[in-house]
Amino acid sequence: MSTEAARTSPAVSGDIVLSIDAMGGDRGVECVVRGMAMSLKKNPRLRYIVHGDESELRQTIRPASQLEARTEVRHAPAVVAMDDKPSRVLRNAAGTSMWSAIQAVKDGESPAVISCGNTGALMALSMLALRKVPGVDRPAIAVNWPSLNPQGYNVLLDGGADIRADADDLVTYAIMGASYARNSLSLKRPRVGLLNVGTEEHKGRSELHEAAERLAAAAPTSDFDYIGYVEGSDMPSERVDVIVTDGFTGNVALKTGEGTAKMIQGLLKEAFSYSSLSRIGALFALTSLKRLQKRIDPRRANGGVFLGLNGTVVKSHGSADATGVSAAIKLAFTLAEHGFTERLAARVAADPASRSREVATGGVTT
Amino acid sequence: MSTEAARTSPAVSGDIVLSIDAMGGDRGVECVVRGMAMSLKKNPRLRYIVHGDESELRQTIRPASQLEARTEVRHAPAVVAMDDKPSRVLRNAAGTSMWSAIQAVKDGESPAVISCGNTGALMALSMLALRKVPGVDRPAIAVNWPSLNPQGYNVLLDGGADIRADADDLVTYAIMGASYARNSLSLKRPRVGLLNVGTEEHKGRSELHEAAERLAAAAPTSDFDYIGYVEGSDMPSERVDVIVTDGFTGNVALKTGEGTAKMIQGLLKEAFSYSSLSRIGALFALTSLKRLQKRIDPRRANGGVFLGLNGTVVKSHGSADATGVSAAIKLAFTLAEHGFTERLAARVAADPASRSREVATGGVTT
Numbered sequence: 001m002s003t004e005a006a007r008t009s010p011a012v013s014g015d016i017v018l019s020i021d022a023m024g025g026d027r028g029v030e031c032v033v034r035g036m037a038m039s040l041k042k043n044p045r046l047r048y049i050v051h052g053d054e055s056e057l058r059q060t061i062r063p064a065s066q067l068e069a070r071t072e073v074r075h076a077p078a079v080v081a082m083d084d085k086p087s088r089v090l091r092n093a094a095g096t097s098m099w100s101a102i103q104a105v106k107d108g109e110s111p112a113v114i115s116c117g118n119t120g121a122l123m124a125l126s127m128l129a130l131r132k133v134p135g136v137d138r139p140a141i142a143v144n145w146p147s148l149n150p151q152g153y154n155v156l157l158d159g160g161a162d163i164r165a166d167a168d169d170l171v172t173y174a175i176m177g178a179s180y181a182r183n184s185l186s187l188k189r190p191r192v193g194l195l196n197v198g199t200e201e202h203k204g205r206s207e208l209h210e211a212a213e214r215l216a217a218a219a220p221t222s223d224f225d226y227i228g229y230v231e232g233s234d235m236p237s238e239r240v241d242v243i244v245t246d247g248f249t250g251n252v253a254l255k256t257g258e259g260t261a262k263m264i265q266g267l268l269k270e271a272f273s274y275s276s277l278s279r280i281g282a283l284f285a286l287t288s289l290k291r292l293q294k295r296i297d298p299r300r301a302n303g304g305v306f307l308g309l310n311g312t313v314v315k316s317h318g319s320a321d322a323t324g325v326s327a328a329i330k331l332a333f334t335l336a337e338h339g340f341t342e343r344l345a346a347r348v349a350a351d352p353a354s355r356s357r358e359v360a361t362g363g364v365t366t
Numbered sequence: 367m368s369t370e371a372a373r374t375s376p377a378v379s380g381d382i383v384l385s386i387d388a389m390g391g392d393r394g395v396e397c398v399v400r401g402m403a404m405s406l407k408k409n410p411r412l413r414y415i416v417h418g419d420e421s422e423l424r425q426t427i428r429p430a431s432q433l434e435a436r437t438e439v440r441h442a443p444a445v446v447a448m449d450d451k452p453s454r455v456l457r458n459a460a461g462t463s464m465w466s467a468i469q470a471v472k473d474g475e476s477p478a479v480i481s482c483g484n485t486g487a488l489m490a491l492s493m494l495a496l497r498k499v500p501g502v503d504r505p506a507i508a509v510n511w512p513s514l515n516p517q518g519y520n521v522l523l524d525g526g527a528d529i530r531a532d533a534d535d536l537v538t539y540a541i542m543g544a545s546y547a548r549n550s551l552s553l554k555r556p557r558v559g560l561l562n563v564g565t566e567e568h569k570g571r572s573e574l575h576e577a578a579e580r581l582a583a584a585a586p587t588s589d590f591d592y593i594g595y596v597e598g599s600d601m602p603s604e605r606v607d608v609i610v611t612d613g614f615t616g617n618v619a620l621k622t623g624e625g626t627a628k629m630i631q632g633l634l635k636e637a638f639s640y641s642s643l644s645r646i647g648a649l650f651a652l653t654s655l656k657r658l659q660k661r662i663d664p665r666r667a668n669g670g671v672f673l674g675l676n677g678t679v680v681k682s683h684g685s686a687d688a689t690g691v692s693a694a695i696k697l698a699f700t701l702a703e704h705g706f707t708e709r710l711a712a713r714v715a716a717d718p719a720s721r722s723r724e725v726a727t728g729g730v731t732t
Binding site for chain 1: 449451512514563568601611614615619620622625626627628634643648649650653655657658
């Protein structure tokens, strides 16, 4: 039995156990399991607790495989559907694979949970089970976006956890986003910008002006550089690493970028199949085109990370294939290895711009 | 003298006079004048009143050319700078080419003004001189975005005139955007969507819910179809023609799309120059690649149009080259030919979802 195998197989020091919700993605269990196997092949330090329909999981995980040996299957009879409202999910959480997967993090069995399921439900259940880090009022979703920076990605947050954000939230997002960039992209001193409709000081909404003032004032003692306002065109730019905005704007920006990239890729395909000449051209340029495709492949940046909770929660795309799931697992592993949850909590408590610091010291916002 | 030439040259019935601010763009007067000449070559019904430094303009417009014969040069000694704050511009408008160009519309000499200058200043001066159409509280900037629709473009508004929009404004944007799509893209019954973070009814902000209800209720008697919420990924999609949002979100979305397209084009260039093979491939596929380039060329969609004022105002990109200026002129001509200003005002007054109708009839918002 794989459960026993996983339980009895000796835990090597340095192993990291990830909790995986196998249900609720658009492509089904098989895809999640293949992603798990892909990751394990590259990284033998991984172990899994996987949550979902036990018989389906056991049929999918190859008997006597490396994956079986390092995976504990935990049965969950119910599934959170993609279109379930968060309020409904909260009332019916018990028995779902998503809830079971989050519980493993709450109970200290695993530092990180990964799910391809319903984003709103995952955030609602994660907040309920894991609770917010002191000093964080609104958790945020951090998303990696392909950029011209050496690290290949910029971080945008909030990608859609909450449609509102006041100045306090934006400042907290900046601190959390910087911490995330340090731990996931190995940037020592990330450059943080506030997303606005122009770079001039007078542009934009009042909460942006207040957040900008506080970040600028705190910058000399912060562990990141505040570079001022950035614009939508800076999403892929190399002058910023972390882009901070509310979850409404962030969500629209991410989906607009994805939609634009998809349209151009479609037109490119069309262009190359237009004539015999262009088809020959495509053949000659195949390697280069594949390199480009890989560079802007959203699957490789798969995984929004919920920031501000007592535990790492990685939301994989609902339509992620095995490559996408594997990318999300890699991200969760990296964060777990760095002790990211604890580091982020410490940053929020310590940063000079943070609200929690103000509360602690009784200081007044400038 | 070109001024006299233009004044004395007999006005053919069907001629349309456009008022052009030649100053304030990033690329200078020469670029604007070349764009004017390009347009005139294709469309002999054009006449111009061009505003700016007279001696510079006379040096640039080729003597005895068709352009000279159909252009009146109007001297304006001052220029609105790209980084001038709108408040400062309002105090110092007199004598600027931008103010002079707008005045020609106000005085009925021309139905439309075109400027490559500072957007905020152009909006402030246009509102001051032309005034808002009854029923419009916040004017909006409509921008064409490359799409997979047969007409090649979708319309997004507000592209950044105002960072706020309440439910009333969003409803007015829908009516104005539909009118604009009918007149500029020749769509009989445009499909209008509200930009949101998801397509489910409960998603998003309260002003969106209210606007959605009113548009849905008015749909049977409106001159457009309300299709519900759309997402950022729908910017280039073929399921919508007019995308309605506040000016903050709209500006970020447009710039994100532009930034993404630019990044991919850069990477594509890189990919094709990577190896000898890929360079050969590019040669074979050259025609197809050029067709793609043309399809997503932002210059061809150049020109944001200010909606809701008593007069048509076309804002060309600050960095527009002659092709871009010519595209903006074409757009202004098309709108002027359709009597767009009057048509839009009539629509706002008549649409069942409109606030002005409610005011007129004493009706209550549902």
